[in-house]
Amino acid sequence: MSITKEDISQWFKSLQDDICQQLENADEKANFQEDPWERPGGGGGRTRVISDGNVLEKGGVNFSAVNGKTPVNILQALELEEADFFATGVSIVLHPNNPWVPIIHMNVRYFEMSNGIWWFGGGIDLTPHYVNKDEASFFHNSLKNICDNHHADYYKRFKTWADEYFYIKHRKETRGIGGIFFDRLGAQEGSKEDLFNFVKEVGKGFAPIYTRFMKDNKSREFSQNEKNWQMLRRGRYVEFNLVWDKGTKFGLDTDGRTESILMSLPPQANWVYDYNPEENSKESETLSLLKKDIDWVKDN
Amino acid sequence: MSITKEDISQWFKSLQDDICQQLENADEKANFQEDPWERPGGGGGRTRVISDGNVLEKGGVNFSAVNGKTPVNILQALELEEADFFATGVSIVLHPNNPWVPIIHMNVRYFEMSNGIWWFGGGIDLTPHYVNKDEASFFHNSLKNICDNHHADYYKRFKTWADEYFYIKHRKETRGIGGIFFDRLGAQEGSKEDLFNFVKEVGKGFAPIYTRFMKDNKSREFSQNEKNWQMLRRGRYVEFNLVWDKGTKFGLDTDGRTESILMSLPPQANWVYDYNPEENSKESETLSLLKKDIDWVKDN
Numbered sequence: 001m002s003i004t005k006e007d008i009s010q011w012f013k014s015l016q017d018d019i020c021q022q023l024e025n026a027d028e029k030a031n032f033q034e035d036p037w038e039r040p041g042g043g044g045g046r047t048r049v050i051s052d053g054n055v056l057e058k059g060g061v062n063f064s065a066v067n068g069k070t071p072v073n074i075l076q077a078l079e080l081e082e083a084d085f086f087a088t089g090v091s092i093v094l095h096p097n098n099p100w101v102p103i104i105h106m107n108v109r110y111f112e113m114s115n116g117i118w119w120f121g122g123g124i125d126l127t128p129h130y131v132n133k134d135e136a137s138f139f140h141n142s143l144k145n146i147c148d149n150h151h152a153d154y155y156k157r158f159k160t161w162a163d164e165y166f167y168i169k170h171r172k173e174t175r176g177i178g179g180i181f182f183d184r185l186g187a188q189e190g191s192k193e194d195l196f197n198f199v200k201e202v203g204k205g206f207a208p209i210y211t212r213f214m215k216d217n218k219s220r221e222f223s224q225n226e227k228n229w230q231m232l233r234r235g236r237y238v239e240f241n242l243v244w245d246k247g248t249k250f251g252l253d254t255d256g257r258t259e260s261i262l263m264s265l266p267p268q269a270n271w272v273y274d275y276n277p278e279e280n281s282k283e284s285e286t287l288s289l290l291k292k293d294i295d296w297v298k299d300n
Numbered sequence: 301m302s303i304t305k306e307d308i309s310q311w312f313k314s315l316q317d318d319i320c321q322q323l324e325n326a327d328e329k330a331n332f333q334e335d336p337w338e339r340p341g342g343g344g345g346r347t348r349v350i351s352d353g354n355v356l357e358k359g360g361v362n363f364s365a366v367n368g369k370t371p372v373n374i375l376q377a378l379e380l381e382e383a384d385f386f387a388t389g390v391s392i393v394l395h396p397n398n399p400w401v402p403i404i405h406m407n408v409r410y411f412e413m414s415n416g417i418w419w420f421g422g423g424i425d426l427t428p429h430y431v432n433k434d435e436a437s438f439f440h441n442s443l444k445n446i447c448d449n450h451h452a453d454y455y456k457r458f459k460t461w462a463d464e465y466f467y468i469k470h471r472k473e474t475r476g477i478g479g480i481f482f483d484r485l486g487a488q489e490g491s492k493e494d495l496f497n498f499v500k501e502v503g504k505g506f507a508p509i510y511t512r513f514m515k516d517n518k519s520r521e522f523s524q525n526e527k528n529w530q531m532l533r534r535g536r537y538v539e540f541n542l543v544w545d546k547g548t549k550f551g552l553d554t555d556g557r558t559e560s561i562l563m564s565l566p567p568q569a570n571w572v573y574d575y576n577p578e579e580n581s582k583e584s585e586t587l588s589l590l591k592k593d594i595d596w597v598k599d600n
Contacts, residue, residue, distance in 0.1 A: 060573070169552070171558065238542070239542060242538070243542050252469070258471060259573060268531070271562065271566065271568075273360070
């Protein structure tokens with residue numbers, strides 16, 4: 001039996017359920033609120049948001065499955081005149097209260113057109129307010145294990161791709177410590193079954209990794225200075241998402257559902273003119289680690 | 301004597317001095333801190349920032365005069381192969397503490413190329429957290445008076461231009477109540493002397509208008525609810541500046557000085573998923589007034 005778009009969409013929907021459950025269990029206070037929506041052009045989604053939790057201050061775990069006429073920019077890139085499209089995915093951003101718990105982003109998605117073209121995309125990346133080298137190494141090793149189960153090249157390729165993608169050009173900083181990012185993995189890359197199996201493992205890998213960071217750090221004490229630093233790092237997160245993130249830009253340009261797209265923004269972000277942390281502080285150490293091409297697997 | 305680029309740049313520099321003085325007088329507490337900088341490609345600027353004032357929580361009044369090879373996108377738009385350029389201007393954004401004092405933005409600028417092409421641009425626009433119809437009318441009438449001294453069409457043209465420019469497409473809202481915006485006013489539009497006189501009056505008009513809003517509202521009491529609303533409106537300001545503002549985008553894309561460009565961002569901004577104010581509240585009234593094509597001059 002070949003895999004249909006309904007199979008994939010159904011699996012993503014159950015992934016959303018599963019992740020929300022695991023996050024609620026780890027938060028021990030807040031529950032996700034569901035906001036179902038329909039897209040005028042076809043399809044819809046289930047936006048689920050959480051706020052004011054023990055650990056999670058604001059976040060979203062969104063599922064969508066939409067269809068219609070393929071957007072012009074995709075048609076142009078593929079030199080096509082016209083085609084219908086179907087796109088489904090799960091997209092997550094979580095902003096924790098405690099500055100010792102990192103911000104995380106995860107996305108898995110599938111796209112196909114009426115002419116038979118299809119691909120998967122997605123990834124997981126981590127944005128610690130303070131980089132903890134052990135956690136960074138655990139994070140990258142976890143992703144590498146997932147990748148290595150499917151292709152010997154995946155981790156290296158997709159880790160480099162994340163470094164390039166999550167780059168705040170005007171700050172000369174990466175958004176965080178990266179992770180993996182991949183897009184347009186289609187028939188030239190492998191069978192639909194194999195790629196779907198890989199994407200499933202990425203999706204299932206998310207909750208165990210992040211709930212570990214929640215549990216390990218949620219009770220750690222923090223100072224007002226550390227909270228202030230968190231607010232500045234969230235400012236950088238806003239800058240990346242609104243200036244450079246191609247997914248956000250595409251959504252806002254093409255009349256996507258604004259509230260679902262911008263659920264990625266933090267509850268609060270601050271800006272201070274030309275703020276530079278003291279030399280040899282833990283803030284300046286974090287800045288020194290927001291660079292491309294750090295080998296986190298090797299470093300531990 | 302014809303007007304030189306040095307004349308214009310010198311006048312802008314003294315405008316910066318004059319505005320900073322008037323704002324400090326009205327704030328009665330904070331002073332501007334100057335940060336001089338040089339541009340690797342040629343020229344430089346004086347960034348001046350203010351923070352933690354009685355009235356002004358964070359803001360900047362920047363002067364710059366830069367020169368070098370004309371950026372590729374301008375050359376392409378003008379179908380030119382290459383040319384040197386000179387650009388000078390004053391750019392202001394002020395974020396007040398008190399939600400009853402509006403956010404304001406002002407810019408005056410002059411651009412010329414070695415092939416003889418030149419133009420002026422600029423404008424003033426107001427972003428109240430709560431729209432006060434009397435203040436909106438005073439603001440637009442003040443701008444209309446400035447415009448009417450120079451050309452009968454200016455106010456109508458530049459008011460419409462501001463409505464179009466300061467539009468947050470993904471929210472279907474204007475950033476605030478607009479004002480005037482103009483760009484590329486060159487030889488086809490009038491003599492350099494006449495246009496410079498217009499731009500001078502816009503520049504000189506700024507401080508009297510804004511210090512009036514500061515004085516009238518700085519002591520007005522506000523609730524935590526009103527403060528929360530201010531933080532959400534600042535979130536929209538961030539969204540406009542980072543997603544849609546062509547000036548910000550151009551600066552960040554072309555390796556402009558990031559800290560000077562992003563001095564426009566507020567000290568703090570908040571986001572709440574799908575926040576909708578109560579019907580008939582003053583917050584929903586403000587939203588209903590964030591539309592294009594409101595005739596503020598006529599309405600009072």
